[in-house]
Amino acid sequence: MLTAFYIASGILFTFGILAWLNIQKWYVKIFDFGKFQFCTLIFALIVLYAVFIGRYTTTDLLVHAGLVFAFMVNFWVILPFTPLHKKELPNSTNTSETLSLLIANVRQSNRKTDRMKQFIRDNNPDILLLTEVDDYWCKELEPAVADMPYRVLQPQDNTYGMALYSKVELRNEKVNFYIEDDIPSIRCMLKINERDYINFFGLHPRPPAPWTKLLNKQAEVLLVAKLIEELEDPTIVAGDMNDVGWSKITSVFKKVSRLIDPRIGRGFYNTYNANVPFFRYPVDHLFVSDCFKLNKLDRLGHFGSDHYPMFVSLSYEPRERREVRQKKDAASQPISAKKSTV
Template sequence: MQYWWLVIFDFPLFQLTVLTLIILIAYLFKLKVHSRFDQIFFLVLMGCLIFQLVKIFPFTPLADYEVLPPELNDEKRVLSLYTANVFQKNHSTDALLEEIKRYDPDFYVLTETNKRWTDIIIKNLKPSYAHMISIPLENTYGMLVGSKHPLHQSKVRYMVDDSIPSIHTKIILQKQDTIQLYAIHPRPPLPRHNPKSTGRNAELMKIAKLSRGSDYPVIVTGDFNDVAWSGTTALFQQMSGLLDMR
């Protein structure tokens, strides 16, 4: 069980790493290392820097990808996706529509879609994305899935909280290949309304269990309200057996 004031330090880890490096350089070249205290402080900073670098290294350009580019030339068996949190109060709908049209994905998953966002997206993208599942909500947990391929056995489930939906559906490709999709947006830990990350972690673990037991290839996407290097994400990946595309 983690409180928000502990979890929050996972998010600016890259910035904290840069700050630690700057302090180390300044301490070494400007302040010098003379006393026993200076030596201990310098070693502690060095330990922090190494710990932070180890956590973020897998997500830098220097590390190998877990998911490699497809080797197939058969477009009927290659699937592309687009996902974004639209930020419910955002009114720059044209920018999002232009980006989706430019990338032309096989399907998209959007979070924080209320009725205004949903109406605009459906009006502009329905001709290209005939298969849609929309959950317009005004609580910033609305969700919208659009697909060029048929969606089968679609369900809207409330895994932890009856105000926070997730979409479970199967995407049927042109050669009848089936992909299991889980679109999620768990509630983040917040100081006033949700001080612990228990709910978010519980939803992620439930989705991990479903992914592990699926008979089909699985894609889990959406807004996890987490970062790639957190312990929760690492546990999710371990339990689900999924690969990280980042």
């Protein structure tokens, strides 16, 4: 049993350190997805050792120290996605000006459309973004989206089709192929009220895998971040980004775009893989500007896809956004430039 403990410890330590290191290779990148799983397994192994073996030689203590180190460096990264962390997007009780979104990767091979139709009817979203749609999905969903007259449809047969349905008016709708000519993304503006428009980006880059180019995926995400950095209007980015919320590339994306993740301080909201309970990761994302607050964030049920859908209800509160910006700008001014109160 002690030998089995050493072997398991060595495997978990190695995988845990690989998950922590920022090595941009697909065969290392995949370990980044499993930080929560590594933390869980390491904690379980330490407990099992205490229960079934219970002796601690110098070697055992060194092995435990390595396990604790691997646990801590990974847990520190995922800590923001737990209720132990402060919420990045505040809660709101304002229901006068809201925008709701339903986001889902339908899985192209999945032909069980009835459950998705029911999700649409039950949640009644203002915006519906679907990835992996083909002509079959667009045709089958038509009765459920009849009250969404504004559309941007790009059905494809390569599992990267995308469809945006909206009750709110759209402007400057465009399907872009930023990096690869068969990987679309959607860009448009949403009319939130009579004065304001919201920039919207729908993304679905390739996942890290032997047959994909990781640099292409990163290039698309960072290109969109740079575009957002130059925009003045508020922005929403949504979609299956095939990356976890705590990854290096996602962190850089948030820093450059200045967008907020509503999951921070609330939970993981793992959306993939819906068919494998223990190995689930948060890969379907929503990022918003700081003019929004959160009314509701919910992971919906299984509907035949390998992803769970996400439903989000946002409150649009631009006045608070301007006040926050003004305070930040004032705080960043040199002392000599600030008005004296003496």
